[in-house]
Amino acid sequence: MNKFRKHDSDRLFAGALLSFALILVLFIFVIISVLIERSWKSITTFGFSFLTGQTWNPLRHMYGSLPFLYGTLISSLIGLVLATVVGGGTAILLTQFNHLRFVKLATFLLDVLATIPSVVYGLWGLFVLVPWLRNTGEPFLKATLGFVPLFSGQVWGVGLLAAGLILGIMMLPTIISVVRKLMDQVPQELQDGAIALGATRTEKVRMVVLPYARVGILGAVFLSFGRALGETIAVTMVIGNSPTISSSLFQPGDSLASVLVTQFLEASTHLYLSSLYEIGLVLLIVAVLFHSVSKFLVWRVSERARIA
Numbered sequence: 001m002n003k004f005r006k007h008d009s010d011r012l013f014a015g016a017l018l019s020f021a022l023i024l025v026l027f028i029f030v031i032i033s034v035l036i037e038r039s040w041k042s043i044t045t046f047g048f049s050f051l052t053g054q055t056w057n058p059l060r061h062m063y064g065s066l067p068f069l070y071g072t073l074i075s076s077l078i079g080l081v082l083a084t085v086v087g088g089g090t091a092i093l094l095t096q097f098n099h100l101r102f103v104k105l106a107t108f109l110l111d112v113l114a115t116i117p118s119v120v121y122g123l124w125g126l127f128v129l130v131p132w133l134r135n136t137g138e139p140f141l142k143a144t145l146g147f148v149p150l151f152s153g154q155v156w157g158v159g160l161l162a163a164g165l166i167l168g169i170m171m172l173p174t175i176i177s178v179v180r181k182l183m184d185q186v187p188q189e190l191q192d193g194a195i196a197l198g199a200t201r202t203e204k205v206r207m208v209v210l211p212y213a214r215v216g217i218l219g220a221v222f223l224s225f226g227r228a229l230g231e232t233i234a235v236t237m238v239i240g241n242s243p244t245i246s247s248s249l250f251q252p253g254d255s256l257a258s259v260l261v262t263q264f265l266e267a268s269t270h271l272y273l274s275s276l277y278e279i280g281l282v283l284l285i286v287a288v289l290f291h292s293v294s295k296f297l298v299w300r301v302s303e304r305a306r307i308a
Contacts, residue, residue, distance in 0.1 A: 032284070039278035041271055050278060056243040056259075058267075063275040065282055067243040071160060071253035072286070075235060076228040078164020078249070079171055084221055086168070087175035094176070095183040096205050114173035122237035125166045130157040130238055133165075138250050153248035156240065161249040163239040167231055171224040178220035182213040222294030229287055232257040256283040 036043075042050060046063060053064020090110075094103055134157030145151040186209050194204040210217070240252020241262055256279055267273040 035281040039274050039281050042274040042278040058272050067245050068254050068256045068259050070245050072255040075163040079167025079228045080225045082168030083171035083175050087172045091176045091179035118234045122234035125238040133157045149247040150249050158240040160253045163235045166234050167228045174224045182216040186212045
């Protein structure tokens with residue numbers, strides 16, 4: 001009798017878990033269906049030109065999302081590069097050189113950094129980072145690297161570079177915490193074996209620790225990039241909110257999430273509102289595509305590591 005009761009309870013528990021999973025899938029489909037239904041007028045009106053058009057002018061009923069897509073990807077890539085380099089180096093320092101005195105203080109500060117609201121990052125960026133970029137950072141880059149189109153043109157302070165730097169700072173806690181945990185899981189026997197064979201601490205990190213944890217590190221990088229794609233408030237405050245495409249990182253731009261925040265309440269026509277819903281649909285599609293690509297790359301790297 002007890003065996004039958006146990007079996008019934010297991011089936012009940014499994015059924016409850018399956019219900020939760022189905023509710024999650026249903027919720028995702030509801031979001032997608034609502035976005036498609038609300039943006040249908042824009043989809044049928046503009047078609048594929050909505051993604052390739054560079055003009056966003058509500059007064060003339062012209063809506064093209066390419067400047068917002070460009071601003072989202074460029075600012076996110078800047079943040080990703082900054083967070084990967086700085087965050088990865090910090091994680092190596094905290095795990096492989098943890099005898100230094102300030103490691104505990106750095107760990108505490110990183111935990112604090114993860115709890116700061118995005119609006120606070122935006123305020124700091126607007127009143128500290130932007131003036132510094134306008135007066136010091138961007139003029140220095142222009143004077144030294146002005147021959148590169150990325151660092152040429154008028155200096156504003158607000159723009160794609162400021163948004164990318166803010167995103168990089170916001171992504172740091174995620175990358176550092178995940179990479180630290182991955183490096184802590186590297187078997188101590190492998191590390192001790194490398195040291196016993198005469199490897200220096202730096203060679204141990206390069207030849208043992210990083211190859212062992214590379215799949216997880218790649219996943220952490222993509223996870224952080226996905227967070228950057230949808231960041232709104234902090235980016236809105238420093239990106240400049242200009243629907244333009246420029247090769248210079250100094251110029252103002254805009255992002256998919258920012259235009260939703262700044263213009264949704266201003267939408268006075270059905271086509272305008274439908275176009276904003278399509279912006280949300282585009283952001284969702286970009287996030288899904290990137291997540292799929294990241295999963296594929298992580299799988300490929302893990303398969304190569306398994307075969308090797």
